[in-house]
Amino acid sequence: MKLLRWSLPLAIFIVVAGFLYVGLFRDPHEVPSPLIGKPAPAFSLAELHHPDRTLATADMRGQVWLLNVWASWCVSCREEHPLLVALSKAGIVPIIGLDYKDKPEDGLAWLGGNGDPYTESVVDLDGRVGINWGVYGVPETFVIDKAGIIRYKQIGPLTGDALNRKILPLVRELQKS
Amino acid sequence: MTPIPMRTLGAMLFAALFIVHGLARADLALDTRLKKLETELRCLVCQNETLADSNADLAADLRKEVRELAVSGKTDDQIKQYLVARYGDFVLFKPPVKPETWLLWFGPFVMFAGGVAVWWGIMRRRRRDAAPGPPPAGEDGAVTRARALLDG
Numbered sequence: 184m185k186l187l188r189w190s191l192p193l194a195i196f197i198v199v200a201g202f203l204y205v206g207l208f209r210d211p212h213e214v215p216s217p218l219i220g221k222p223a224p225a226f227s228l229a230e231l232h233h234p235d236r237t238l239a240t241a242d243m244r245g246q247v248w249l250l251n252v253w254a255s256w257c258v259s260c261r262e263e264h265p266l267l268v269a270l271s272k273a274g275i276v277p278i279i280g281l282d283y284k285d286k287p288e289d290g291l292a293w294l295g296g297n298g299d300p301y302t303e304s305v306v307d308l309d310g311r312v313g314i315n316w317g318v319y320g321v322p323e324t325f326v327i328d329k330a331g332i333i334r335y336k337q338i339g340p341l342t343g344d345a346l347n348r349k350i351l352p353l354v355r356e357l358q359k360s
Numbered sequence: 361m362t363p364i365p366m367r368t369l370g371a372m373l374f375a376a377l378f379i380v381h382g383l384a385r386a387d388l389a390l391d392t393r394l395k396k397l398e399t400e401l402r403c404l405v406c407q408n409e410t411l412a413d414s415n416a417d418l419a420a421d422l423r424k425e426v427r428e429l430a431v432s433g434k435t436d437d438q439i440k441q442y443l444v445a446r447y448g449d450f451v452l453f454k455p456p457v458k459p460e461t462w463l464l465w466f467g468p469f470v471m472f473a474g475g476v477a478v479w480w481g482i483m484r485r486r487r488r489d490a491a492p493g494p495p496p497a498g499e500d501g502a503v504t505r506a507r508a509l510l511d512g
Contacts, residue, residue, distance in 0.1 A: 214450045215448060216448065217444065217447070310421050313421075317446040
């Protein structure tokens with residue numbers, strides 16, 4: 184009883200302090216997506232480079248791929264762009280670009296100036312596909328497996344760290360299965 | 361073309377007004393319903409603003425989406441479900457009660473109950489300590505004498 188009298192408040196203090204401490208390092212802007220582990224919302228959209236052709240999620244079945252949501256008006260997209268270009272040169276995984284709420288001509292000009300890392304880009308003019316994918320802050324990057332299940336979502340610009348520690352190991356693992 | 365008789369014109373005008381009035385009322389009801397719904401939904405870009413208050417682009421898109429869902433006959437719950445499926449429980453300003461949120465919902469009450477229990481324990485101990493026990497041995501006489509003196 185004597186022991187409980189000081190050890191119980193101490194234990195409560197440690198638990199509360201632990202929660203608060205962990206909370207210090209979490210970004211409240213990163214809302215975990217409920218779509219992880221769920222089938223990727225289907226879309227069929229006009230391609231940026233060939234407006235008369237469409238690309239659908241179904242076309243990507245059977246391979247691991249990345250969906251990178253970007254736009255010419257998006258400032259932090261510039262930040263991650265060199266990484267995407269390098270990733271595309273390495274040819275590890277197809278990257279599909281979703282040009283989100285952007286004028287196609289602006290998107291094309293932007294890719295012309297900054298380099299085009301995308302296997303193919305599709306245009307989401309009204310942002311409806313973005314809503315279906317739970318996009319709320321461009322850029323965002325999704326990893327989709329061979330069966331069309333979303334396995335990972337990066338909110339905000341890609342970083343070398345996120346790419347090397349999470350995305351690429353995950354892609355390799357998914358490609359093996 | 362023969363001129364339309366005055367009476368027919370009047371009837372047509374009345375019918376038109378009636379329809380417009382009906383439409384406007386239906387629209388108003390929808391507007392109030394959407395307004396209420398939008399205040400229960402969070403804008404994910406500026407996280408402490410409701411969908412109704414936010415000026416963010418995404419909020420405007422989501423308001424449009426919500427309106428279309430409502431017009432297509434979806435209930436408020438179905439619309440919330442639709443958004444939760446895409447953005448998670450975080451879009452709801454009022455988190456649902458489920459095992460993951462039990463701590464959030466009931467934690468304060470548990471803490472309060474704990475506090476009351478501790479307070480009650482302390483009070484009980486104090487009362488017990490303060491209660492007059494049997495007079496200490498060997499001082500029987502002193503107490504009787506003191507009482508006699510006090511009672512005068």
